[in-house]
Structure formats: structure tokens, C-alpha cells
Amino acid sequence: MASFGRFIRLGVGAWALLLLVIVAPASSGAQQVNPTASSVKEQQLLQELNRIQGRVSIPDQRSGVLEQPQGREWREFRNVTLRWIGGVAIVGMLAVLVIFYLTRGMVRLESGRSGRTIVRFNMFERFVHWMSATCFIILAISGLNITFGRPLLLPLIGFEAFSEWSQWAKYAHNYLSFPFTIGVVLIFLVWLGNNIPSKLDVEWIKRGGGLIGHDHPPARRFNAGQKGIYWIVVIGGGLVAATGYVLMFPFYTTGIEGMQMAQIVHSIVAVLFVAAMLAHIYIGTIGMEGAFEAMGSGEVDVNWAREHHSLWLDEETSRTGQPRRAASAAE
């Protein structure tokens, strides 16, 4: 019996030892457990969404975005790409205009002045044009200042003066956007009827218009070039206005990525818009004899109208009778 008891004790002891050996590694492993092993990892979240977002207990819920590295791409656009696009578009356009002026000069009235005038733009049309134009020039300068001021103007006038000027330029940019937007809407409505593309425009473009070509293809109130400017103003102006308001009212419509996109669209459209308007200003002033009067006094010489807008002149004269004489126009 004693030997049997010893055998049992030995068996239990061996069993206990075996259990200890099996359990031991498991219990020593418990000291190394990672309580946050299942928690989210930064790199994994960034790879999935390129941004990390969570919940915050402070009232500003927008601060729940923890990390958004795409600002880096936006920075590259703002500091490098945009400066190239803007520089090439604006300096390039200026160069083209200077070369054009030096080779072609002012496009003259071939038949000279008749001394008789015809109303081209009424008071309201001119008001709409000049309101938009004044706003546009200030918006363009203050906008270009944001992109090109730091490398070009800041070194010349110093930090304090540049900051002061930029502050006022920013206020002007923000507040003049309202009359400018109204101007674009009015331009759209007032001249829409005259700016629908037609077959005449194809012919006009084929013959290079009156500026590049040397003849005078027939045109109604607006030729294809002017229609182009109209649609640039309407579409370009609409885009800069819409994206500008997104930037002016942060978080009303979109988050940071949306604002980055809005700034990209706003700035690209704006620099191309500025380049297009430089060409518009050129043709309206020193580029073409008799053109400025249309938006200046509102009345153009009948010979100018005949050369550049023959079909419009025919329509007008058949509608209102003979154009006014110079004597009555001067009253």
C-alpha cells in the first residue's frame, strides 16, 4: 500500500510539474502584452485616407481633423506651379501685345472718320462695364500681390509697409468682390442676346478678324473675338466669384481640402483672366482707332461701325433711321 501511495504522489507531482512547464511561458508572456495592440496606427490611417480624423470634446468640431498632409501639395502649387502659370500667362501676354503693337501698330480706320456717330453702348451698359472694370483692376492687383508680392514687392518696400499695403489690398479684394460679382451677373444678362455664337463667327475667325487679318469680316453687334471676351468674363468671372466666396466664408460649404481646391481654381482662372483682360484693354485703347469711344462717350464713328460691325450698323440704321450728325452729337 505504501508503494502504491508513493506511486500516486509521484504521478500527481509529475502532472503538476508538467502543468507548470506548460503554463509558465504563457504567464511570463502576460507581462509583455500590448494593451493598445488593436488601436489605430498613424501610417495605416494616412495611407487609407490621407487624413486622420477623430472626435474632440471642445466646441470647435473642425479641430477634429488631426492630420492632413495634403497641404504639402497645395504649398507646391501655391509657391511654384501658380507662379509659373501666372508669370508665363501675364508676362507672355504683355510680350505678345508689345510685339504686336510694334509690328502692326494701331489698327486705323481705313475710311477715316465720317464725323457722324452712332450710339453703341447706352449709359447703363457703360456703367455696368466700368463698375466691373474698376473692381477687376483692383481685384487683379490685390490678388497678384498675394501670389507675387512676397518675392517682388516685399524686398523693395520692407516688411511693415508691405504688410500694411497687403492688409488694405485684402480688404479691397474681399469687399470689391461684391460689386464685381453684381457686374458679372449684369454683363451676363445685358449682353447675352448679342453673344450667342453663330455661323458668322466661324467666318470671322477664319478670316482672322480685323486685328490679325487685314480685312473686315462682317459682324453684328459683337464679333467672335468680343464674344470670346464676353464668355471669358461670364465663365471666368463666375468661377472666381464662386471659388472666392468659398475662401471668404471658410467651412460654410467645405473643409480644408475643398478650400485648397477652391484656391487652386480661383488663382488659375484669375491669372488667365488677367492675361485675357490685358488683351481686351489693349484692343480697346491703343490697339484700335475709334474703339475706346464705344465705352467712353458711348458713341462710335459710323465709319468705325461700318468697318468692324457692318451688320450691326445696318440693323441699327434700319431700326432708328439715319445715324445722328456730328453737330447734334456734340450738344
Next chain:
Amino acid sequence: MARMKFLCDADRCIECNACVTACKNEHEVPWGINRRRVVTINDGKPGERSVSMACMHCTDAPCAAVCPVNCFYTTADGVVLHSKDLCIGCGYCFYACPFGAPQYPKVGNFGSRGKMDKCTYCAGGPETDGSKEEYEKYGANRLAEGKLPLCAEMCSTKSLLAGDGEIIAQIYKERVMKRGYGSGAWGWKTAYRETIES
């Protein structure tokens, strides 16, 4: 010279918001602005994690690069500061910042925004160290007094570390080695283009 950095050991952050409160109080930060905040990812779900975040004082800081009036500067300690006198409140730094640090007192007020405000690493601004003007615009200048940012000093679990980048990285590495795990220094790759191997 030291290169000052923040490091949030996310495995220790318990979202107590002591850093947030310490910062608000120390600098008398205006209502609506939080220079530091704690973001909880997957809140209440398995895999939840909290991270305390403020301006990371990036290497080659994007805010400074895009500022149209060049109002940012980096101190000898590697702290990214800005001048509220030069700031025009355009919002560009805020488009470029990966951490949502720049904030404006008048968001949505016809784009006037007001002067940008962000974490100063408790290092004030361009005014004379410790002056009244500096305090009113930027808050306390603890660094000039030889003290580290209060958020990290007051962290209840010592999750948030502030100090010279190499030293806090070393502290973090030792922690990871002892406890056997670590989720890395959150934001470091984006801010400093480097991570801490653990």
C-alpha cells in the same frame, strides 16, 4: 542649440484634456481658439486612440512657406513663430498646415478673419521677452524663463513630451523598449520628415 519638438506618446494619452486647459489658462487664449486639442480616433470603439495635437513647429514649415507677407520666423530653438503685426489674416497658412494649428478669431466675418493665432511653444512672439505687449498678443513666454511648454509639463500621464527633439526621442525609445510596444511619434513624419524607430 536645441531643436524643440513635441512628442505625444499616444499609448499613454488618456484624453484628460489637461494640456488643453493648461494652454488656455496660461496664455489666456481667446474664446473659440484652442492652440492645443486632444483628438480621439475611433472614440468608444475597439481600437480607440487619443492624441494631443498642436502646432508641431515643423521643419521647413509649410505655413511660413506660403505666407504672402512672410510673417513667420523660426527661432534658434527651432520654434516656428509669427508676427501678429505683419499678419494680414488671409488664411493661407491654415490651408497649408497639416495639423490644423492656425486659427482666426473672426472666422466667417466676410473673410476679415483677424490676426492668426497658434501655439507658440510657450515662446511668445517678436516683442521683448516677457513684455506686456508680448503677453497680450501671444501669451506667456516660458521658454525665455527656462521653462518648457506648460501642456507637456502638466500632462497627467507624461504622454506629451516637449523639449529637445533628440532627448524626447530618446525618452520615448526607452519607454518603448521597457514596455515592449509603441505606436510611434504621431505627426513626426509629416512635421519633421522622420520617425522614431522602435
